[in-house]
Amino acid sequence: MDAQLVAFTGIAAGMVAMPGADFTVVVRNALASRRAGVASAIGVAGGLLVHTALAVAGLAAVLVAVPVLFRTLQIAGGVYVLYLGVRAVRSALRPRPVVADEGGTAADGTRRGLRQGFLTNVLNPKAPVLFLSLLPQFVPAGAPVLPRTLQLATIVVALALVWFPLVALLVDRLGPWLRRPRATRAVEGVTGGALTALGATLLVQPLAH
Incomplete structure (x- = not known):
């Protein structure tokens, strides 16, 4: 058994499962509908596929x-995440009886969920740095x-394809409770606050330099 591969899989699983902007966006969209989540x-x-591909190609080193x-990527990512948070x-402060899918058809909600998930991840400026520094550590000498890096990148994307849909399905499963007016506003408020804080952090870091 490849001990390095096992170790990388464990570390990557922890990275993928760690709550952050990706997790928050998936939860918020899953509240709207299972398809959107x-x-x-x-x-x-x-988005992870893009980051891992850049790391494998070495383009992340240029970034x-x-x-x-x-810094441009930091600002763009911060603005987008902040926008989602606000x-x-x-939405949490606006009383409504149920969670609406922000208007439009189910297909509109699905496309919106796909777009938000992709942009939230791909505009995260820390991801390319993380992959660029992590992947080489698990390439055996010689x-x-x-x-090898393609193999490692595939593991990361595969873990994401398992974890985040599970999160969406779990949120949808708890839907009858989570979609109650008070619960909905509470979840929207928490996820919105988390996204706002993350977006503000991404903006403050480049602007402070």
Whole structure:
């Protein structure tokens, strides 16, 4: 058994499952509908696929080496996450009987969930740095780099494709309780506050330099 591969899988699982903007966006969309939640989960996995592909290709190194590009991505990511957070907080403060899918058809909600999940992850500036620093640690000395990093990247994306849809399905399963007016507003408020804080943090870091 490849001990390094097992160790990487454990670390990657912890990284993927760690609550953050991705988790929060999936939960919020799953409250709207199961399809929107699962679509958001797939969007997050798509964002991870982009980050791992960049790390494998070595393009993430360019992003880290050019501070202007990195800070631009930080600001873009912060603005988007902050935007989602403010929308969620406003939704929590606006009384309504049930969680609405913000209008439109089920297909609209699915596309919106997919887009939000993807953009929330792909605009996270810390992800490329994390992958760039983590993946090389699990490439054995003398081993071909490209096949190994592709293997590691596949593990990360596969874990995301398992974890985030499970989160969406669990939230949907608890839907009858979570979609009660008070519970809905509480969850919207918590997730909105978390996204707002994360977005503000992403904005403050580059602007402070």
